[in-house]
Amino acid sequence: MFGLSDIIKFLFSFFLIMPIVTLIHLSGHIFFVTIFGGSEKKILIGCGNKLFAFRNIEVRKYYFWNGTCEFKGLKHDNRLTNTLIYLGGAIFNLISMLIIYSLVYQNILDSSVIWYQFIYFSFYIMFFSLFPMYFSDGSPSDGKAAELALRNKLEDRVTDDIFVKKMEDDDDSCK
Template identity: 75%
Template sequence: MFGLADIVKFLLSFFLIMPFITLIHLSGHIFFVSIFGGTEKKIYIGCGKKLFSFLTIEVRKYYFWNGSCEFKNLKHDNRFTNMMIYIGGSLFNLISMLLVYSLIYQDIIEGSVVWYQFIYFSFYVMFFSLFPMYFADGSPSDGKAAGLALKNQLEEKVTDDLFVKKQDDLD
């Protein structure tokens, strides 16, 4: 049965855990962008008007609703580096899930609903990010973009959560 306590757990997950998982995912993209020499990197948590910024992270009004990141140029720009950037978000989600699970398994942290929801939602984000498909707006998922990058068939380096700044955007 679904009770009041379950609603509180859901709201906690939705408003606190999910934005944190989004930050982990986007940090994975930016990590690989940084390794491969990307410039002008920025992470956006949520959508809507800007609430505040911290370093290169901008938090938006609807912070719990998705997120994105952007960068300009890559020093090392080839099929492999692009593929790593696309799967970097999911790789960070996987590493964070395995880390939390191992800490619970070793009794370093106590298993709780919060940690299990963290693992569940991390898997959710990772799965749908890697699922090779096109979204309604025509942008590929990270998994689809990684496959297209390896085949050298990706026209624009854009997914639903990763954007490359173009010179036109900067003028």
């Protein structure tokens, strides 16, 4: 059934693995932003008050709850570059899953519940970020934003985890 050891594994996954998977996802967005000349890039893990920052990564009080990335402008700003930025998180999740799976398959990493949970949470985030829908706050998922960008129908480039700062915007509050 479901015992105390399962609860401990769940808490470990929720408070450690999920934020790592979120960081990987957001790093995928920032990777493509960097390639296409974005400036003032920042990754925010969680929300609430700032706990600490390291370079362009800021960790918030509720670090296990979602995350976002911010940037200003792009040197190369078109439908293709925007689509790759929106899909970047899912691409990085997929690559990380394939790397972990291949390392376990080749017995380089021991098969353990940690790696299964890593792959599970990576797939979970990848699936729901790609599912083409609007969230309750009206922001599109990454998949919906990519679709709209390809069709040149994306009016506001904000998604559930990407925030494009306006040139005069210096607000660092939790999005």
